[in-house]
Amino acid sequence: MIDADDFDVSAAWHVAAPYDFLRRLRREQPVFRSEHLGAHVLTRYADVRAAYGDPKRFSSAGSLTISRSLSEETRLKLGEHGSFLSSFVANVDPPVHTRLRRSVSRAFTPRAVSAMQQRFRELNTDLLDRVAPRGEADFVAEIAHEPSAKLTARFIGVPEEDEEFVKHHVKDWFQLFLSPQPPDRQLVLAESFLAYLDYVDRLVASRARDPRDDFTSLMASLIGTELSHREVVELISTILLGGNDTVPNQLGNSVLRLLREGAWPVPPELTRNAVEECMRIDGASLGSFRYATADIELHGTTIPAGALCLLSTDSAAHDETVFDDPERFRIDRPNADAHMTLGYGIHFCVGAALGRLQLRTALDTLGERLPRLRLASGEPPSYRASIVGRGLTALPVEW
Numbered sequence: 001m002i003d004a005d006d007f008d009v010s011a012a013w014h015v016a017a018p019y020d021f022l023r024r025l026r027r028e029q030p031v032f033r034s035e036h037l038g039a040h041v042l043t044r045y046a047d048v049r050a051a052y053g054d055p056k057r058f059s060s061a062g063s064l065t066i067s068r069s070l071s072e073e074t075r076l077k078l079g080e081h082g083s084f085l086s087s088f089v090a091n092v093d094p095p096v097h098t099r100l101r102r103s104v105s106r107a108f109t110p111r112a113v114s115a116m117q118q119r120f121r122e123l124n125t126d127l128l129d130r131v132a133p134r135g136e137a138d139f140v141a142e143i144a145h146e147p148s149a150k151l152t153a154r155f156i157g158v159p160e161e162d163e164e165f166v167k168h169h170v171k172d173w174f175q176l177f178l179s180p181q182p183p184d185r186q187l188v189l190a191e192s193f194l195a196y197l198d199y200v201d202r203l204v205a206s207r208a209r210d211p212r213d214d215f216t217s218l219m220a221s222l223i224g225t226e227l228s229h230r231e232v233v234e235l236i237s238t239i240l241l242g243g244n245d246t247v248p249n250q251l252g253n254s255v256l257r258l259l260r261e262g263a264w265p266v267p268p269e270l271t272r273n274a275v276e277e278c279m280r281i282d283g284a285s286l287g288s289f290r291y292a293t294a295d296i297e298l299h300g301t302t303i304p305a306g307a308l309c310l311l312s313t314d315s316a317a318h319d320e321t322v323f324d325d326p327e328r329f330r331i332d333r334p335n336a337d338a339h340m341t342l343g344y345g346i347h348f349c350v351g352a353a354l355g356r357l358q359l360r361t362a363l364d365t366l367g368e369r370l371p372r373l374r375l376a377s378g379e380p381p382s383y384r385a386s387i388v389g390r391g392l393t394a395l396p397v398e399w
């Protein structure tokens with residue numbers, strides 16, 4: 001019998017390759033309570049999808065507010081911002097969600113997204129002009145992040161001279177809220193987080209006074225009619241986070257996979273599917289949290305009302321009832337895009353088209369410019385400690 005107590009999302013092996021363990025859980029204990037996580041975990045594809053599709057019973061309200069792990073002193077320091085994400089779009093239920101989502105979606109029209117492709121290609125080319133002559137790099141630190149961070153900054157309207165500031169503080173924020181930290185370190189990170197918040201607050205106020213052609217100005221123009229000032233600040237700060245982190249993490253995971261599989265460079269006609277198969281097999285997001293609003297019976301287990309639940313998209317993406325031979329990487333897998341790494345249902349990632357466009361453009365540009373890319377020998381890759389995401393700390397490559 002499998003021991004569900006081994007489900008320790010903070011353990012290095014769990015982020016790197018939990019699949020044998022997850023397969024046994026899907027079969028023997030598809031729903032269980034994880035003490036490490038303090039949550040019930042859903043592991044089967046059908047259950048995860050049904051839960052995403054049932055926001056009345058699986059509520060998003062407060063599900064991202066991971067301040068659970070913060071010390072009393074840190075909470076005091078953060079004050080009202082301890083529950084900072086309380087009105088972020090991914091953290092609320094309808095009808096508030098419906099209103100916020102409508103406003104945010106205005107900025108992600110297909111036309112607006114495809115207009116960013118050329119710019120993103122240029123950002124990648126500029127970077128490669130600088131890095132390519134060296135013949136080696138740490139893919140994570142020196143290649144994966146810069147183009148996405150710059151594109152997001154441009155989209156939001158962060159001036160170029162402030163990009164470093166944002167990058168630094170976003171990293172601290174991630175650590176504070178998404179990975180367990182000792183109390184002293186929490187205080188330092190909380191300080192940094194408050195400085196970041198203050199920065200975004202001023203950016204929003206300045207765009208409200210003096211609009212430009214960017215996302216912040218568009219959202220600021222809705223203050224007082226569709227949105228509140230606080231909602232806009234939370235939206236901007238979290239979207240900066242999304243752009244600075246999720247796409248680069250997914251790109252790092254994807255390049256590692258493609259190099260290990262001997263699938264580099266990806267033929268352009270296969271890029272679209274390769275991106276989906278990489279998201280399926282090595283997703284940058286491990287799942288989403290929800291709260292049960294009533295007692296929920298599932299496979300003989302009762303999830304009590306009020307319990308926190310993790311919908312494990314990572315496990316779902318390896319579910320053999322949906323994906324044939326799931327541990328095998330198949331660049332032309334016909335249903336690769338059935339993964340839920342970008343979520344599903346009403347909270348489906350609003351930046352999905354932009355994220356996918358960046359991943360495809362990056363793989364194409366890198367493949368053209370660095371066709372001989374390979375893993376540098378040395379340490380096996382290591383992953384950042386996080387309960388919600390999978391991203392490499394470093395990936396030494398050469399060409």
Ligand code: HEM
Pocket residue numbers: 060089090091101104239242243246247250284285287288289340341342343344346347348349350351352354355356
């Ligand atoms: C490969 C990259 C990305 C991954 C893996 C990812 C993953 C996700 C997931 C799993 C959700 C659902 C959360 C839930 O149901 O609780 C989500 C929602 C969201 N994502 Fe992404 N995302 C990515 C890129 C982006 C980008 C580039 C942006 C913005 C520029 C973005 C903005 C958002 C927002 C605002 C939501 C909340 C939508 C809502 O609640 O209605 N994401 N994302």
